[in-house]
Amino acid sequence: xxxxxxxxxxxxxxxxxxxxxxxxxxxxxxxxxxxxxxxxxxxxxxxxxxxxxxxxxxxxxxxxxxxxxxxxxxxxxxxxxxxxxxxxxxxxxxxxxxxxxxxxxxxxxxxxxxxxxxxxxxxxxxxxxxxxxxxxxxxxxxxxxxxxxxxxxxxxxxxxxxxxxxxxxxxxxxxxxxxxxxxxxxxxxxxxxxxxxxxxxxxxxxxxxxxxxxxxxxxxxxxxxxxxxxxxxxxxxxxxxxxxxxxxxxxxxxxxxxxxxxxxxxxxxxxxxxxxxxxxxxxxxxxxxxxxxxxxxxxxxxxxxxxxxxxx
Ligand code: C5P
Numbered sequence: 001x002x003x004x005x006x007x008x009x010x011x012x013x014x015x016x017x018x019x020x021x022x023x024x025x026x027x028x029x030x031x032x033x034x035x036x037x038x039x040x041x042x043x044x045x046x047x048x049x050x051x052x053x054x055x056x057x058x059x060x061x062x063x064x065x066x067x068x069x070x071x072x073x074x075x076x077x078x079x080x081x082x083x084x085x086x087x088x089x090x091x092x093x094x095x096x097x098x099x100x101x102x103x104x105x106x107x108x109x110x111x112x113x114x115x116x117x118x119x120x121x122x123x124x125x126x127x128x129x130x131x132x133x134x135x136x137x138x139x140x141x142x143x144x145x146x147x148x149x150x151x152x153x154x155x156x157x158x159x160x161x162x163x164x165x166x167x168x169x170x171x172x173x174x175x176x177x178x179x180x181x182x183x184x185x186x187x188x189x190x191x192x193x194x195x196x197x198x199x200x201x202x203x204x205x206x207x208x209x210x211x212x213x214x215x216x217x218x219x220x221x222x223x224x225x226x227x228x229x230x231x232x233x234x235x236x237x238x239x240x241x242x243x244x245x246x247x248x249x250x251x252x253x254x255x256x257x258x259x260x261x262x263x264x265x266x267x268x269x270x271x272x273x274x275x276x277x278x279x280x281x282x283x284x285x286x287x288x289x290x291x292x293x294x295x296x297x298x299x300x301x302x303x304x305x306x307x308x309x310x311x312x
Contacts, residue, residue: 015120255271
């Protein structure tokens with residue numbers, strides 16, 4: 001594979017979805033965002049963005065839930081390409097083809113992964129040569145979860161969730177994901193949390209150092225007690241079915257189960273992959289979710305997996 005590419009080439013980039021292992025939420029700031037203390041983990045459910053040179057920027061979408069994604073200028077991938085073009089002064093375009101695995105509006109950062117993958121793909125395609133730090137700054141302008149989709153692995157998130165510190169994780173965690181097709185809007189879930197008056201105005205949020213230590217252990221049972229999500233109650237209020245999924249996990253050997261981000265996806269932590277497979281079977285039998293998957297984490301962030309000659 002050649003390191004230099006010509007205008008005729010295309011690029012394929014993969015970026016992962018995420019689970020928030022812990023998500024503590026502070027009172028809304030003046031800009032409407034909530035200060036977070038979170039631990040992200042990237043998991044093996046990937047968005048793919050295939051970018052080919054073109055005169056303009058365009059987006060097409062296939063894969064899981066694609067019919068519920070707008071392929072217009074509002075698409076976060078479209079915005080990401082425009083932002084990179086603007087920031088670097090390039091007049092190039094790109095045909096962006098997204099293949100989705102991460103559930104749409106599922107609380108797993110699928111749109112953010114599309115944006116991160118697009119930044120990496122267009123930077124390579126256009127030869128704009130930004131370093132990871134510069135890409136991270138653009139990512140933060142696109143959304144709170146986009147910087148993490150760039151870096152992947154396991155990381156602490158502060159501020160809006162976009163101020164990242166990598167965390168060492170020794171374990172390879174097996175997760176059972178219970179997906180629901182009807183997504184939840186992140187903004188609505190945060191608004192429901194505020195409406196319930198659930199966040200005391202003086203609350204300071206932090207990740208306990210003992211959790212960072214637990215991540216250093218290869219034993220997932222050490223991590224289980226730290227899985228907490230302050231958005232869970234608000235998500236359940238908007239979508240009571242989420243509670244049925246959490247209950248169903250309680251009847252399995254899952255070490256813990258949490259709502260992922262703003263939901264509705266629920267993630268159950270398993271002792272190992274074989275336990276995850278049997279938990280997934282029980283969840284499917286309980287018929288509380290539209291789809292049940294087994295994934296693992298941590299995995300890397302957005303990266304080029306292939307460069308190819310354009311088909312046109
Ligand atoms: O940054 P992003 O567009 O992904 O966030 C979606 C919405 O979620 C925001 O408009 C805001 O309402 C809410 N949010 C928040 N606090 C955060 C992250 C997101 O209130 N830290």
